[in-house]
Structure formats: C-alpha cells, structure tokens
Amino acid sequence: MTSNLDPAIAARLKRSPDGLVPAIAQQYDTGEVLMLGWMDDEALHRTLTTGRCTYWSRSRQEYWVKGDTSGHVQHVRSVALDCDADTVLVKVDQVGAACHTGARTCFDADVLPLGTPGK
Template identity: 60%
Template sequence: MTDIPPLPETLQFTADGLIPAIAQQFDTGEVLMMAWMNKNSLAETLATGRICYWSRSRRSLWRKGDTSGHIQKLIELRYDCDADSILVLVDQSGAACHEGTRSCFTRRLEIDGSISEAETAYPTKIDESARQ
C-alpha cells in the first residue's frame, strides 16, 4: 500500500474499528450501496483513488471490483456532522451490487408490508395524497 494519508481524528469508528460508508454515484445522486470501512481501507481509498472497504465476512480489505471488474473511483469523500458515517461519492463502473444490479437498494417496502422490486435506487414519484 502507498503512504497512508492522515485521517481526521474526529471520525468515530465502532468498537470493532469500523465506520459505515454509503457509496453514491457522483453525477446522478443514485445511492449505490452501503459497506464498512476501517482506518486501513479508508487510508487506501484516499491514497489510491479507488474505493476499498473492509469485508466483515472475510476479515480483510475488499477492493471493490477486484473480482467483478465493477470498480468505484473516488470523486469525493465526506463525513456527517456526528463524524460516524462516511459518504463516498464515486464513479461506478457496472453493477455495484453483488446480485448484479446497479444499486443494492432495489427492494421497495410498500405501505401494506409487501415488497416490490425497483430497477434502480431512484425513488418513484410519490403521490402527495399518500403522505397524509
């Protein structure tokens, strides 16, 4: 790995040393996925410009796209006001989800409790009468 850039000391990692990271397509705003980062994956992401997460199941660094070819290039990285979540603005090539869809957020929970599938993570137009 290349030199590790300094990380803000204000970032709040869990007791396991992790922080949630939401990946969002930089130019469309589409929410693509949620994964975890640790200090090493975050540092590698900043140093290389390619998104690297921490795989909890494999207990190792996970460079997005190493096996699928669907890499995420870092455009910008932000963190929230509590410093306990990261927003990673990316340029996603291909599918972000391991199920082969563009986004992991395609299951829509309906008001009646049923589940439907959406093609993308873009919200459908909401009927104003349904908000009341």
C-alpha cells in the same frame, strides 16, 4: 492493525465498537445511492490515496477493493464525513453493477410499501 490514515482525520472518526464506520457509495453525477460497505482507518486511507474504494469485509475479515474481482470498479470522486463523523459518503463513478447480485444498486430490488401518512 496500524493505519497510515492522517492522524487529524483519524481523531475525528467515531467508530463502532469493532472499529468500523459505514461507508455509503453514491454515484457522483446522478446522486444514485449504490451500496453501503464498511471501512476501518486503513480502508479509508487506501480509499483516499488510491482513488479506488477499499472496504473491510466483516464476514471474511479482510480488505477488498471494489471491482478487483468483478471488474465493477468504483472510481472515487470525493469523500466526506457526515456531521457526526460516524459515516463516510464516497461519491464515485461506478463502472458496471455496484451490488454483488449484479444489480446497478443494492437498494432497488426490495422496496418496502409505505403506509398512508396520517392514518
């Protein structure tokens, strides 16, 4: 698919073999990590230009805008690439739940136990 992403940004991205980069959504004011989605060049372009997070669904093979179905919208506050340009951090103002399960975040329901350091 042809993308309208700025060629200067596209040239910097390091994509997976299927053309995607992981996109971490984080609550802009609290730092809470909300979810991880996937973006290709066009999804990133749409995110940058619409102010709403657009992701690529690997299972459905289609774009989806967070909140279009659920009403749990992500209003984009900033977008940054990590130092390797292989991950996107999208700081958002999350309305409602970020997780498809209805939880605020995808990362609070299955916390793994830590071992004792040094033993």
